[in-house]
Amino acid sequence: NLSQRLTTVAKFVPQGARVADIGSDHGYLPAALALQGQIEYAVAGEVVRGPYENAVSEIKKLALAKIIQARLADGLAAIKDSDHINTITIAGMGGALITQILDAHPEKLAGVTRLILQPNVGEARLREWLMNHQFQIMAERMVAEDGHIYEVIVAEPSTVPFRYSKYELTFGPFLLEQHSPVFTKKWQDELQRQEGVLQQVKQASKPPVAKIKQQEEYISLIKEVLN
Ligand code: SAM
Structure with missing residues (x-):
């Protein structure tokens, strides 16, 4: 089984x-x-x-x-x-x-x-x-x-030859297209997790600028797809 x-x-x-x-x-x-x-x-x-x-x-x-x-x-x-x-x-x-x-x-x-x-x-x-x-x-x-x-x-x-967009690479070309309830759940959870990471990174005594920018970009990518 x-x-x-x-x-x-x-x-x-x-x-x-x-x-x-x-x-x-x-x-x-x-x-x-x-x-x-x-x-x-x-x-x-x-x-x-x-x-x-x-x-x-x-x-x-x-x-x-x-x-x-x-x-x-x-x-x-x-x-x-x-x-x-x-x-x-x-x-x-x-x-x-x-x-x-x-x-x-x-x-x-x-x-x-x-x-x-x-x-x-x-x-x-x-x-x-x-x-x-x-x-x-x-x-x-x-x-x-x-x-x-x-x-x-x-x-x-x-x-x-073919290329995938950053959306397709991150979310999966077919999964993105289907946008199923389990897809939404996965990315809502991931968004929450990544927002927590961002808060933590920002609280560092010397906040790493590049890391914060990268994190913010990733978060807005997820938000864009969830909306
Ligand atoms: N494929 C099964 C499944 O999906 O249920 C087992 C997954 S188990 C978590 C991962 C297995 O991959 C372990 O048994 C580990 O020993 C093996 N593994 C890790 N690296 C490997 C490698 N380079 N070559 C062969 N097996 C590897």
């Missing part, structure tokens, strides 16, 4: 895909995909031994060893050419770590036709990475679970 968050990630995995799930932990996502008959093959990559061993035992318990390989490796190093991976999922980490993982092995992205990413924070930075590497966002979702609002970003390589 997958969380709503991982169920949303799973929905975007194409039928018959060959998946690399990086930072797989227990391997719940590839296991669910395999049990549903949704994938041909998966690699469950983990950099930490404990979670890797959890994935190994989950795969064994469910008798999925023919479909899923657990590998102890840092990021995309878990992928071998012979895997013929076409879909990469990376969920449950910060956007900065996700971009770091994608940056470390550009050659592993060559045959990849879809990225399904679920950053916990730092979504704007991740969208900027996608834009700068010509991965176009094809869909986005917001999932509210356990008191947190998660974003799922689906991207595919684009042959046509």
